[in-house]
């Protein structure tokens with residue numbers, strides 16, 4: 001990455017592992033101050049050591065963030081705003097996949113709660129700091145898994161009526177990633193002084209594939225996913241290329257969506273197409289209204 005990000009501050013969620021760690025390292029290497037939003041301080045500290053091993057001059061600010069708690073999101077946003085009056089970039093990267101049907105502290109279905117609603121609340125609460133930048137960049141990390149559902153499940157967003165968890169937990173992930181793209185469109189429409197875009201890595205071997213299914217007790221799926229990670233996936237480093245491009249390239253257009261050049265693995269970042277459901281403006285507006293209602297945050 002040849003860009004110079006000296007004197008710029010970026011916030012990365014889920015910065016201690018996988019794509020978030022690779023993104024934080026790339027931003028730090030380019031000179032940015034990186035606020036690493038992580039839910040586990042011990043894992044955050046280890047990740048910072050990993051970054052400093054290759055970027056000794058890295059400017060890192062480790063802050064606790066649990067996206068499964070609106071109180072934690074608010075405390076994080078407050079602390080970030082206190083410490084950094086200007087935030088030039090926000091990478092809404094943290095996520096979990098296909099875990100069992102848990103709830104966040106605030107009673108949201110866990111995947112929608114962490115992957116979308118937590119990031120929605122965070123972004124709105126960082127608005128002043130993002131507005132203070134000449135043209136802030138916001139990147140939502142989505143997934144090609146958003147193609148796995150034809151629309152938001154409006155009559156049961158929290159999956160209270162899920163029937164067969166082995167299928168529905170994957171559909172719940174798809175819904176949360178569709179929400180990432182609808183949020184991107186809604187935010188792009190409102191934040192005319194920011195560049196708001198989205199990216200997905202294709203398929204990268206990170207902890208994503210095993211953590212969720214393991215936490216949900218699906219040991220067979222965990223073994224299958226671990227095998228696929230070894231034989232099919234690209235590295236987390238390569239997988240992070242589209243979101244790093246989205247966060248740092250000069251010529252990024254609002255509401256752009258980047259993925260790997262070679263389809264699902266590698267080759268850098270190119271624009272990718274999104275599903276019809278993700279291009280549905282009415283759905284984006286409906287999700288915006290529901291998200292404001294659920295999180296208590298208003299634009």
Ligand SMILES: NC(=O)c1ccc[n+]([C@@H]2O[C@H](COP(=O)([O-])OP(=O)(O)OC[C@H]3O[C@@H](n4cnc5c(N)ncnc54)[C@H](OP(=O)(O)O)[C@@H]3O)[C@@H](O)[C@H]2O)c1
Nearest residue numbers: 014017018019066067068093094095143203204206207208
């Ligand atoms: N890897 C892929 O092939 C792939 C494909 C498509 C999309 N994505 C997307 O890429 C993003 C990054 O995933 P990854 O592959 O890098 O997975 P990962 O290695 O599992 O990293 C996920 C990160 O999110 C954090 N996180 C999970 N729950 C959180 C919470 N409640 N509050 C705060 N942070 C939380 C994790 O923290 P802990 O370490 O504490 O668990 C970790 O730092 C996700 O949005 C995912 O949907 C990945």
